[in-house]
Amino acid sequence: MAYVVERKPLSLSERLYIPQVLAGMKTTLKHFFAPNVTMEYPEQRPAIPPGYRGVPTLVKDPHGREKCVSCQLCEFVCPPKAIRITPGEIPADAANAHVEKGPKAFDIDMLRCIYCGLCQEVCPEEAIWLQNQYSMSGYTREEMVNNKERLYELGGTLPDQHFKWDKKKAAEQRGNAHH
Amino acid sequence: MSSVPAKPADLVTVNIDGKDIAVPKGTNVIEAAKLLGIEIPHYCYHPKLSVVGNCRMCLIEMGLPAVDPATKAPIMDPASGKQKVNWMPRAQIGCATNAMPGLHIRTNSPMVKECREGVTEFLLINHPLDCPICDQAGECKLQEHSTAYGRGYSRFVENKNVKPKRTQLGPRVTLDDERCILCSRCIRFSKEVAKDDVLGFIDRGSYSTLTCYPGKKLENNYSLNTVDICPVGALTSTDFRFKMRVWFLKETPSIDTESSVGANTVVWSREGVIYRITPRQNDAVNDTWMTDSGRLLYKQVRSEDRLLVAAINGGTSAYDMAMKAASDLLRASLSAGASGEVRIVGSGRSSVEEQFLTKKLAAALKAPVALVSRVGKGDGILLSADRNPNVRGALVTGLISALPSQQLTSLAADIDAGKVKTVVAINEDLAAADLTAAQLAKVSVIYLGTHKNATSAAAKVVLPTLTVFEKSGTFVNQQFRLQKFTKAVPGPEGLADDLVTLANLAASAGAGALPSDLTGLWSTLAAEAPVLAGLSYAKLPATGAVLDSAAWAGLPFVEGETLHFKPAAVPAAANA
C-alpha cells in the first residue's frame, strides 16, 4: 500500500509573509553596511564556515575502514544524477566480511554535481560528506569525474564515534550466537 | 476471488471497520479487507499457500451479532436500535478468519494498534536493521510494516542474537539467518507447490533457525520462488545478490519462453541492462511462480556467442548490405522459376506476428515451411514437455497445419536430391536438427537468428535478430492463451526489429508492402486468421486471452499435465 507523506501547513508568520520578507531584508541590509572586502584569490583564500557544502567526498572511519556499503541511496537521491555506483560483495574471507557489501566503483561527476548536499543528507552510514574543497577544475570531462580512489583521497578520515561495524563484529565474537 | 461471479446465495455480508461488504462465503478476512482498501498487515499469510498463523502480525478484533442463547432471537442495542455485537475480548488472527454471515472486524482499534506494535517490537528484537545492505530493501514487508505499524523505538537492552549471515541453502539461494522471521512461507512453498519438502526449522525460541533437512539442498527448479515470497531479506538470490537496488529497476511485463507453459514474468532492467526476471501473477497460468531456469534466460542477451553484426559469406557487413544480399538470393531463386527452390525453416520460438510474416514470405516464394519441435521432460508444474513457446502460434497463423517433428528429414532428402537451392532458417540451428555440414554446404542459407551456431557459420547471409527481451509481440501457450510480451531493453546497435527484417524479406520476394509494426500487423492478422478476429495487440489484457482451439483439438500435442493445464488426452509419449 502506498504511504502518504503529509506536508506541514505554513505557520502564521510564514503565511503573513511580511515577517519573512523583513528577515530577508535584515540580512541584505547587514551586508549593505558591512565594509567591502576584495580577496586576492587564489593566493588568498576565504575562511570556510563550518557546514560549508563543497565537493562531495567519501570518508573512512577512525579505524581506516571504508564506511560506504554501496546502498546507492545517494545515487538515487542525487537530483542531477551525478553519482554512479557499482555495488559489490565483500568476500567471505576478508577481515571486514561482516560488513557484507562495499562499492566496487564509485564515481561522482563534478560537471553534474550541484553541491546540494542531498547525498550527505541521505547516507545511512555517514560515508559521504560535502567538505571544504570548492575549487574543482580540469581540462577534460574525464578529469572532472572523481573516482573512488580520488573520493577517499579528498575525504580522508572523519572522527565519528559510532563504530557500528566494530560493535557488530564484537557481538559476533562474543558468541551470543546460535549453536 | 472477486472475479468469480458467485451466486448471490454464496455471498455473505461482513462488516470491516464499520463498512459492510458482500464477499463469497469463506473469503479470507485479509482479502476481504483488501477489497475495501484496508490493509491488514501480514507476514506468514500468502494467498497461494496454506494458512499457518505463526507471525501474529495480522491481529484484528472480531465480533459476531448477539443472539439470545435460548430463543435465538437477536439481541438489540437500545441505544443504536441495531443488533448488538459481541466482541471477543482478545485479538484474533485475520489470516485464519474466514468471512461468515454477520462477522464484524475492527482493524483500527487501540487494541489492534497495540498488538501490531508489540509484534513488530518482538520481531525486531533479534532482527538487524540491515536495510542499507539488504537486497530486500524497497520490497521488504518488515521495513514497510515497521514504519507503518511499529512503535518507532526499541526497549530491548540485551545483545542481539548473531546468527550465520551467508548460508548457502542451495546453488541459487543464500540465507541470512539473522533476518529470518520464521514465517515458514518458504517451507510451505517447498512442500506444497514445488513438492520438494527440503526446508524446516530446528532449535527453539530465539535460537530457532531455518535449515535444510540433513543431506538435502534447496535445489529444485523452483527454489528462487522462496526468495520472492520471503517477506524479509532472509532468502536472497545468489545471482542477483548485491547487484542492483530494486528501486532503480524498470519493470517490463514479459513471457517465459522456456516452454509452452508461457509463465507470465516481469523483466527488471536499468539503462538497457537486465538484472533479474521474476514471476508476474496470472492465476490462470502460473499463479505467482516460475522456474529458476526461466529466470536465467536474460543472460542470453549479453552472452559471448550473441550475433551482433550482419554477415555475408562469413565476412561482417552492414545490416543494409546483408539485407540486400538476402533479397538478391531470394530473387535469384524466384527467377530460376521452378517452385520448391526455396525452403523455409520457421520457428516455434518466434512470436505470432513473426510467424505471420514468415507465412507471407513463404507464400510469396511458394516455399514449403517446416518447423522443428523441441521436446523435453515436463515436470508437471510449470515446465511443459514442449520446449517451444509458440508452436500453437504457428498453427493459429496458418504457418503450419500439422505438428512439427524433431528432424528436418524431408528437407535433408530434398537437399540430397538437389531440389533445394536456398534455405531461409529463422532462429533455428539446422545442424542441430540433423542436417549435415555437407548438406548445408550444398545450399545457400539465409540465417536469421540471435546467437552463433553451426548454421550461422555456414550461412551465406546472416541477419542478426533480437531476443524476446528486445522486442514486443505475442505467444500462444499450451492453453491456446494469447499472451503479450513487451520490449524491456533496446536491441544491439544497428539491428532492425525482427518484424522489419521479415517484412523486408517478404517484400523483396514479391509479397508487396507489409506492415512491420504491431498495430498494422494486428489489423491484418485479425482479418486473416479467423480465431484472432476482434483481437489486437494494444487491447490484449495483461493476463492474455484464450483462443478458440476447436480447430486443432485432434492434434497429438506433447504436453502432459502442468499447474493449470490438463491436456485433452495425455499422449502416450509425453512425460514418460
Ligand code: SF4
Ligand atoms: S551534492 Fe547533490 S548533486 Fe552533488 S553528488 Fe551530492 S546529491 Fe548529487
Ligand code: SF4
Ligand atoms: S548513501 Fe552512503 S552508504 Fe549509501 S552508497 Fe551512498 S555513500 Fe555509500
Ligand code: SF4
Ligand atoms: S526465510 Fe523468509 S520465508 Fe523462510 S521462514 Fe524465514 S522469513 Fe519466512
Ligand code: FES
Ligand atoms: S499472517 Fe496471520 S499470523 Fe501471520
